[in-house]
Amino acid sequence: MTNIEKYKNAFVEALEVNIDFVEGLKYQAIPEWDSVGHMTLVATIEEAFDIMMDTDDIIDFSSYEKGKEILEANYGVQF
């Protein structure tokens, strides 16, 4: 599985959204992505990429795109 597939799957799994809708998704845009969903999403991504995210990154992770940026910049994940 490529990194982008892993990343998209984390959204699908944690927020139960259709894979076609993950791009452009933002915090609180859907009921599933509330604070509870957020923590599930973070845990799913951490597991998928075997990383531990910093608090600053967890709270900065406000959208699908922002999350990608954070993973690339701070955790060496290449998309």
Added chain:
Amino acid sequence: MECNFKTPIWDFKKYESNIAVRDESGCVLTYRQLDEECRKLADAVGSRCLVVSLCENSIGSLMGYVGFLSHHIVPVMLSSQLEQELLAKLLNIYCPTYLWAPTRYKDVYKSARCAYQAYDYILLKLDYAKEYMLHNDLGLLLTTSGSTGSPKFVRQSYGNILDNARSIAEYLDLNEEERPITTLPMNYTYGLSIINSHLLVGATILITNKALVQKEFWKFFREAGATSFGGVPYTYEMLDKMRFLGMDLPSLLTMTQAGGKLTPELHEKFARYAQENGKRFVVMYGQCEATARMGYLPPEKAVEKKGSMGIAIPGGTFHLVDGEGKGITEPFTTGELVYEGKNVTLGYAECGEDLMKGDERHGILQTGDMAQFDTDGYYYIIGRKKRFLKIYGNRVNLDEVERLIKAKFEMEVASGGVDDHLYLFVTVESMKDAVKRYTAEKTGLNPAAFHAVAIKEIPKNDAGKIQYRELEKYYDR
């Protein structure tokens, strides 16, 4: 019946130049300005009547609440997120004179006349033919369960609110230097009690709709120098996962916890962190039926007495009664917790006619919570009176089952069911069997009594409390 109209809850004159509220956009109101804004709103309302207030954590919402309460207009505190149909149902039952709501509600209630507007909130005049009589002592109405839209409200008096706010300010040693930041809804008794007690001492409420998982929340927290926040158990679980204990928050002095029992592990973790970092972690206990707070664990005992909710608040007393209603004197004996104090509310309202009712409890509340006390007189909540099942004739406490599983698997769980069938709800499909096996093993009961169900999410209300009623649809026996 004594009428409390002449005793104002807050003395805004005393702190008139202090900042009463600040929001994340930088908008501030001093106590003098808040007082003036409240008067203008009260003038627009006219006279004592019922107002449904749709709350969020914003200045407009706060101003409405404070204005209504200090001018003896009775607010019904509901969430601004309440589903429209449920709201309409409640309005029809209670026939309020006005609705105080975020400006967007103008489009929902198009025919209603807008009587006043301030800070992104509007006062809408509703046209019910009927208006229910309000008992003189009635100060405000709160729901017991938040988002379910139940028409059962708790009737709180002016005396209740003042007494509880005073007591909280005393045991938390609050002063005008405090800057609590909002983390709980204003329509939730715990969130409201933070506002009530801090306005009493001239402190500054930092108000924001942003959540703990948002960067903007922490930016505001740091910029405004928040000194305290409150959280329900889930809040602390979330903070733990966010690695909150590694954050540098020099302004933070006090963390309070209520709204359910934290796992002893998390209780200890936060208590130790507080102890080692010159902060206070205060576990508290309460119910909407007692205005807000009934018990607190003094912060210096937080580590030593982990798992305890503490002692009765100033002005209140606790005792336990057994199944026959007799007082329990032996430590470590489970009984129903009974609280006595001036903050015990008047009673419930389930329809408009009930708003005329006076005090039905006379200062005594059977909490419905099962508790024990230790040899030092510290109380421990063991479970809720009605949250148990009989499995093959054995009494099984559902809260205990949840704690058991949580402690073992470190994951979310909810339990429910009917006699002989205990349902375990988890959010991880792959853990179903292990959870079921473990529970059966721990309770020593036949595994056939347990049904593990994996669901997408454990349903919780705005305040993070598990909504067990919503799980009943999964029972298939």
